[in-house]
Amino acid sequence: xxxxxxxxxxxxxxxxxxxxxxxxxxxxxxxxxxxxxxxxxxxxxxxxxxxxxxxxxxxxxxxxxxxxxxxxxxxxxxxxxxxxxxxxxxxxxxxxxxxxxxxxxxx
Amino acid sequence: xxxxxxxxxxxxxxxxxxxxxxxxxxxxxxxxxxxxxxxxxxxxxxxxxxxxxxxxxxxxxxxxxxxxxxxxxxxxxxxxxxxxxxxxxxxxxxxxxxxxxxxxxxxxxxxxxxxxxxxxxxxxxxxxxxxxxxxxxxxxxxxxxxxxx
Numbered sequence: 437x438x439x440x441x442x443x444x445x446x447x448x449x450x451x452x453x454x455x456x457x458x459x460x461x462x463x464x465x466x467x468x469x470x471x472x473x474x475x476x477x478x479x480x481x482x483x484x485x486x487x488x489x490x491x492x493x494x495x496x497x498x499x500x501x502x503x504x505x506x507x508x509x510x511x512x513x514x515x516x517x518x519x520x521x522x523x524x525x526x527x528x529x530x531x532x533x534x535x536x537x538x539x540x541x542x543x
Numbered sequence: 544x545x546x547x548x549x550x551x552x553x554x555x556x557x558x559x560x561x562x563x564x565x566x567x568x569x570x571x572x573x574x575x576x577x578x579x580x581x582x583x584x585x586x587x588x589x590x591x592x593x594x595x596x597x598x599x600x601x602x603x604x605x606x607x608x609x610x611x612x613x614x615x616x617x618x619x620x621x622x623x624x625x626x627x628x629x630x631x632x633x634x635x636x637x638x639x640x641x642x643x644x645x646x647x648x649x650x651x652x653x654x655x656x657x658x659x660x661x662x663x664x665x666x667x668x669x670x671x672x673x674x675x676x677x678x679x680x681x682x683x684x685x686x687x688x689x690x691x692x
């Protein structure tokens with residue numbers, strides 16, 4: 437159901453720059469509040485945690501509740517002092533994990 | 544002035560509707576919001592300012608309301624913003640999202656999109672690395688609610 441994480445990280449930056457990162461993942465974010473046609477509640481299934489790390493160090497994370505919209509979007513900042521790799525992880529209620537990585541050259 | 548029987552019936556029905564529909568859910572949610580703030584802040588006194596919460600004045604579609612939060616902080620090794628919790632007072636559950644920052648975040652800024660069930664206050668509450676707490680609130684008018692049903 438969920439797929440295609442999309443992430444925007446600048447390709448390069450100067451040492452000490454604060455860069456803006458934008459992330460989006462396709463996911464229905466079923467809130468658990470809705471009912472199907474028979475009136476039975478549809479079980480909750482959302483992305484409950486998002487983490488962004490740079491060279492192994494966490495720069496931003498979010499604990500997510502059902503009130504975050506479908507296809508959860510996050511925009512945040514990070515300070516970069518060296519070249520390296522950003523890793524992004526989304527955790528689904530069903531236990532699956534979606535990840536993606538982006539490289540940045542810092543000079 | 545005499546009250547006719549018709550007026551009396553109308554008055555009674557109005558009072559019944561107000562008691563049954565209007566007041567009870569609002570109170571339940573206010574309590575849940577209080578509880579969430581208490582769980583986040585503990586007994587620390589809550590200060591004002593330092594947080595800038597940007598929300599639309601009117602949200603036409605409650606399914607996806609853009610919000611932005613930014614907290615004034617140097618974000619250095621010892622003095623940074625640890626977390627920011629977003630609450631929606633008028634949703635079935637007040638918790639929306641909690642952002643966690645580190646000194647490597649550079650600045651305590653985040654944007655996302657949230658669901659709002661109806662017109663209500665959105666609350667942002669921030670915890671600094673020294674444990675101090677700040678809070679701010681914005682009202683958002685919602686035209687179409689965003690919690691299914």
